[in-house]
Amino acid sequence: MLQLNYIRENRDKVIERLGVKNFKEIGLVDEIIHLDEQRRKIQSESDAVSAEANSSAKKIGELMRQGKKEEAEAIKSQSSGYKEQVKHLTDELAIVEQDLNAKIVQLPNLPHTSVPVGVSADDNEVVLEHGTIPTLAEDAVSHWDLLTKYGIVDLELGVKVTGAGFPVYKGKGARLQRALINFFLDEAAKVGYEEVQVPIMVNEASAFATGQLPDKEGQMYHVTHDDLYLIPTAEVPVTNIYRDVIVKEEQFPIRHCAYTPCFRREAGSYGAHVRGLNRLHQFDKVETVQIVHPDQSYAALEEMNTYVQSLLQKLELPYRVLRLCGGDMSFTAALTYDLEVYSAAQKRWLEVSSVSNFETYQSNRLKVRFKNQEGKMQLAHTLNGSALALPRIVASLLENNQTEKGIRIPNVLIPYTGFEYID
RNA sequence: GGAGAGCUGGCAGAGUGGUCGAAUGCGGCAGUCUUGAAAACUGUUGACUGUCAUAGGUCCGGGGGUUCGAAUCCCUCGCUCUCCGCCA
Numbered sequence: 001m002l003q004l005n006y007i008r009e010n011r012d013k014v015i016e017r018l019g020v021k022n023f024k025e026i027g028l029v030d031e032i033i034h035l036d037e038q039r040r041k042i043q044s045e046s047d048a049v050s051a052e053a054n055s056s057a058k059k060i061g062e063l064m065r066q067g068k069k070e071e072a073e074a075i076k077s078q079s080s081g082y083k084e085q086v087k088h089l090t091d092e093l094a095i096v097e098q099d100l101n102a103k104i105v106q107l108p109n110l111p112h113t114s115v116p117v118g119v120s121a122d123d124n125e126v127v128l129e130h131g132t133i134p135t136l137a138e139d140a141v142s143h144w145d146l147l148t149k150y151g152i153v154d155l156e157l158g159v160k161v162t163g164a165g166f167p168v169y170k171g172k173g174a175r176l177q178r179a180l181i182n183f184f185l186d187e188a189a190k191v192g193y194e195e196v197q198v199p200i201m202v203n204e205a206s207a208f209a210t211g212q213l214p215d216k217e218g219q220m221y222h223v224t225h226d227d228l229y230l231i232p233t234a235e236v237p238v239t240n241i242y243r244d245v246i247v248k249e250e251q252f253p254i255r256h257c258a259y260t261p262c263f264r265r266e267a268g269s270y271g272a273h274v275r276g277l278n279r280l281h282q283f284d285k286v287e288t289v290q291i292v293h294p295d296q297s298y299a300a301l302e303e304m305n306t307y308v309q310s311l312l313q314k315l316e317l318p319y320r321v322l323r324l325c326g327g328d329m330s331f332t333a334a335l336t337y338d339l340e341v342y343s344a345a346q347k348r349w350l351e352v353s354s355v356s357n358f359e360t361y362q363s364n365r366l367k368v369r370f371k372n373q374e375g376k377m378q379l380a381h382t383l384n385g386s387a388l389a390l391p392r393i394v395a396s397l398l399e400n401n402q403t404e405k406g407i408r409i410p411n412v413l414i415p416y417t418g419f420e421y422i423d
Numbered sequence: 424g425g426a427g428a429g430c431u432g433g434c435a436g437a438g439u440g441g442u443c444g445a446a447u448g449c450g451g452c453a454g455u456c457u458u459g460a461a462a463a464c465u466g467u468u469g470a471c472u473g474u475c476a477u478a479g480g481u482c483c484g485g486g487g488g489u490u491c492g493a494a495u496c497c498c499u500c501g502c503u504c505u506c507c508g509c510c511a
Contacts, residue, residue, distance in 0.1 A: 040472095043472075043473075044473075044474095044479085044480085046480080047472090047473080047479055047480040047481085048480085050480060051478090051479055053491080053492085054479095054480090056492090057491055057492040058441075058442090059491095060441080061441035061442075062441085065441080065442080072491085073491095076491045076492095078491085079491040080490095080491065083490090083491085
């Protein structure tokens with residue numbers, strides 16, 4: 001959520017930046033500013049009445065103590081109207097505030113100045129490409145065929161047990177999952193991310209604070225009986241550790257990594273692009289989260305980007321880095337890098353990581369603050385990045401590394417898998 | 424699932440319907456002492472809103488009510504803890 005003060009003081013800039021994100025309802029900005037003026041006006045009226053009520057109540061107390069009962073009664077009779085007035089004003093205030101709040105949450109985060117202008121994924125800027133795209137043998141096949149060929153992931157069985165999009169990993173497939181999770185967690189620990197293990201269901205307050213609610217309600221599984229949500233990413237529980245927390249400046253940078261299963265309903269997406277492991281309802285991911293001093297957030301973003309690249313390099317996967325354009329960015333991000341791996345048999349780039357700086361957009365809802373040098377409260381910046389999501393990594397490993405001897409496991413993973421080939 | 428207790432500032436923990444944003448202790452910060460540190464002593468120490476700055480307003484789990492006045496009384500919802508039951 002954007003900060004009201006900022007909108008008030010930077011109206012033109014806000015409108016200009018929202019334009020870069022292709023935000024259509026620009027009129028909201030002026031409506032918000034207007035509502036805010038109204039809000040403050042009513043608030044100060046109500047405050048004035050309360051002040052009078054307080055002082056006369058105090059006076060009555062004073063008189064009662066002195067035993068001047070009649071004088072007290074006299075003031076009492078004058079004081080009975082305050083409550084009605086205050087109630088009237090606070091009701092009015094509540095309506096304005098509700099309206100204001102409903103509108104301000106509709107504004108997406110403002111894009112950073114480096115965000116390219118554009119409307120769709122085609123307008124994303126390719127920042128760099130790394131590695132060589134492998135030339136596969138004539139008989140090379142897509143990963144969904146390899147899953148069956150080697151019996152490592154059984155999609156049909158998942159359908160039986162749960163439904164489409166809930167795969168069953170078997171044998172070396174299951175082992176590979178565990179190897180990747182451990183590899184990612186160990187690498188994260190090496191560069192100073194403290195591992196946490198968090199609940200994979202969250203309450204409504206948490207889902208709201210990181211911005212999944214109200215905008216993305218339909219994308220989460222909702223356990224209605226207990227009113228809990230299955231997490232779509234570890235970002236939600238991990239970032240919410242710091243909800244309503246005033247951190248010490250010297251705690252920065254706060255860095256956490258966490259492995260969790262992730263659940264996404266992803267309603268209404270079908271077709272070749274979602275075959276096999278390309279898109280699932282349940283998948284595994286190691287997530288990195290940072291909470292940093294505002295001055296450091298872009299340095300932290302670059303560092304996260306470089307870190308995720310280092311993982312892909314170690315896995316010997318060809319990848320490219322995209323800087324998302326305004327139109328393709330998420331609602332909450334100020335700047336996002338997507339990392340895509342080339343999946344040689346499908347002949348397409350698969351998004352395996354998304355690294356974002358949210359600046360104060362999340363922290364304003366989360367209320368993660370610190371006391372700055374001048375002793376004033378200030379919102380921290382939050383960032384997160386997948387490091388990494390497993391299914392598409394597995395898909396591209398399978399496709400890119402298919403050989404006559406089987407699927408070749410990258411060297412870094414062999415200590416984790418205990419085997420060199422899936423055969 | 425059954426029964427009971429409770430929810431107050433960073434933590435612990437007082438609080439009679441008016442002088443309570445709230446005692447006290449711990450912690451934090453600053454200072455004295457010390458070569459330095461510790462100890463001791465002294466002072467200081469909540470958040471939000473609002474204002475150019477003051478002032479003012481709000482907050483004792485959430486919401487509502489009684490009252491001139493509520494942390495304190497009433498209703499309601501939520502949560503936590505303890506005991507029993509069940510259970511990995």
